[in-house]
Amino acid sequence: MSEQPLTLRETAEGVALRAGVLVVGGVVIGGWLTAMLFKAASGLMRLLIGMLLVLVTGGLITWEVKKVQRRLEA
Secondary structure (H helix, E strand, O other): OOOOOOOHHHHHHHHHHHHHHHHHHHHHHHHHHHHHHHHHHHHHHHHHHHHHHHHHHHHHHHHHHHHHHHHHHO
């Protein structure tokens, strides 16, 4: 049995179907990946802001302690 060769219309429909599946898959996977990256960036920003606040607070406390020490020495 020999199969009939595909017509141009059947070939175009097959290509369009595969392209559609790839586009939908790409959008879904790309959207999911983007959401995960945004979530990771949000967590990283919270961590960095928290570290900055700890460092600033530590610096202010150290400054105040040194100021009090200088007053007590004088």
